[in-house]
Amino acid sequence: MSADPDDLLAAEYVLGALDGPARADVTERAKRDPVFGAKVIAWQNRLSGLNDDYAPVRAPNLLPRIENRLFGKKPFLQRIFGNWSWLDNIFGQAVLTALSVALLAWMLSFSQGEVLTTTLSADTSSLRYTAHLEDGQLSLTRTAGKPAAAGHSYELWVIFDGKDPKSLGLIADTLILAAPKPETGYSLAVTEEPAGGAPDGKPTGPLVAAGRFEKI
């Protein structure tokens, strides 16, 4: 019927008439195959005039939920950082940005359902840790970045909402310890401290990675 079966397939895909498996195949193909992808885009534009027939429907304000999902709760950030005087400087802004990236990664993983793995990261450093909760144990593994420079140590902190950071000890490549209680609803942060750790039990150095286990 058509000189170009791919063009027809792209049209049927954009029309929305393909069944589940066929649709999934075409979705994948459009990502991989730029020539085919261009046909899909051409059909999207060609049929876009039909979009006028979708009557607008007043949507509830879902922004707070969407923003919470993407950027995390503001009070949560303020609660953590309100207590941290070392963040009250220019660097603090960078850390907030960085933490929002870490939160984003976490939010996305959380949206998939019950997630007991999270990533600690910050865009001010290349360090990444994967944190995993299982059977009352919290394990962390460095998946990117370098060990602390000579004369420094990385220190892991747990921060329950509204509480001061509490040290969980120094962290090298991996760390396994009893999971903080309750098992969820807290953030984990790694800071760079003098060798041996922060002298008086409070973080003094820059945040190099952070992540969170949300309440389940």
Next chain:
Amino acid sequence: MDDPLAPLLIKVAAQDRAAFRKLYHASSAKLMGVVLRILANRSEAEDAMQEIYTRVWLRAAAFDAQKGRAMTWLITLARNHAIDRLRARPVTQDDADLDKIVDLTPRAETRLIAMGEAKRINACIDRLDPSHASALRGAYLSGKSYEELALVGNVPLNTLRTWLRRGLLSLKDCMDER
């Protein structure tokens, strides 16, 4: 062509949260209309909307103003997600959710404001056999599969598929010749 949402979407790609809010307020009614039309279920539509705007934030950098309008990009993202959800449902569903295959001709006011592609496609659709035209329109708007459309419209599957394919090809010929 005038595309008021394009600058907002470009700012969203640069992680501008204020632009994201503006974009939501400017586009959510339209996208809700799309998603609700396809899913025919308000609470599922609201879930879908959250997922859609999450993706808008994450994928905004993929928008290319040279390749199409911002609203088309947003509607494509919304439609794709809603149709994927529809396909993930069990095949049988409540009769209340079933829409008629024959979707009515566009409302008068949308005819009036239709411009650009809309004007062209509507002119071209008007040249199709009326039953093919309404099948095509209904298929696009509802996002239903060939099987569902055939079932709901009480038309044999192969007949329906042939109508729609023929409709698509004639549409392309018609639009390309203008």
